[in-house]
Amino acid sequence: MRTGPRAAAVVCGAVALTASLVAGGAGTARAASCNVTTGPYQRQVEQFLGRPVDGRQSAADCEAIKGFQAKHGITPTAGYAGPLTWQTMSVMLAQRAAGTTPNKDGKCPTTVGRIACVDLTRQLSWVQDGATLAYGPVPVRTGKAGTETRTGHRQIYYRSIDHWSTIYDVAMPYAQFFDGGIAFHSVDKSMWNPPGSGGCVNMRPADAKAYWNLLRKGDDVYVYGRKPGT
CATH class of the missing domain: 1.10.101 (Muramoyl-pentapeptide Carboxypeptidase; domain 1)
Structure with a gap:
């Protein structure tokens, strides 16, 4: 299996293809x-x-x-x-119910500077600057059963604003990869559309663009919880 940006395109391209079929x-x-x-x-x-x-x-x-x-x-x-x-x-x-305090329980670390948090249980994401909420929370669409979004502490390693999968011939705008083929990227569909993605963190276009403007290569990402139904 190939690694790096090309492999990332393959994985997330599958997500977008599945989205169009659904x-x-x-x-x-x-x-x-x-x-x-x-x-x-x-x-x-x-x-x-x-x-x-x-x-x-x-x-x-x-x-x-x-x-x-x-x-x-x-x-x-x-x-x-x-x-x-x-x-x-x-x-x-x-x-x-999360309101403007999505990290009230303190599960996403706030001691590393800027960090993008992803709560799989609530299907929410937000950006923290230390203890300060910088953006969000916003709804996201994460991996379905069998292709779950992996939990853990990662860093953004590759960004591609007009990302395109040559394998599946689909666009993945504002792609920011942080765990192998797993990335934040926008999709033109409901964030509540089941069963979920192929592992990527799908976002509404405006939110994906905001994340693109807020985050940089090397910024931290923390994924935790478990998506209902997985």
Whole structure:
């Protein structure tokens, strides 16, 4: 297996290719008819969506759930309040709860100067300058089961603002590699789209650009926790 920037392009190119395939599948799923069955997480999902909380599936409930699923590429997009839909909402709730103090528990080290923190459990990332929050927190999309984003303390070793995978013929803008083929880079899809990336830390374009402007080669990256479902 090749190493270095070319190998990195191969790994993250696979991520972007997978993303385009998932997005295509989501479009087909939107045509699915509504599932009238009451899901196991009906009450929780109703509450999250601001629906009347009665624990019974209605036509309006189903349409609201389908809309959420379609927005984030959850398949089948049929309005069923199942485990994956509720897991996605649970992550969103944890992200909201982080507020402006994502490192309140002190799990990301703040004694090394500027550091990019990645919390896999909450699917959040932010940049610290010592004890000061420099940017974020922002939602991210990390590795799925089988291609998990590896935990540990690393450093950015290669940056490519207009990165391109020649193997998979896909763009990976604002790529910053910090662990073999694992990098921060932008994608044009929901950060809550399951099941996840091929290992890279996917970001919204504006956040990936901000990270590009904030971070430099040699800056620290700390990844911890465990992504739900892995």
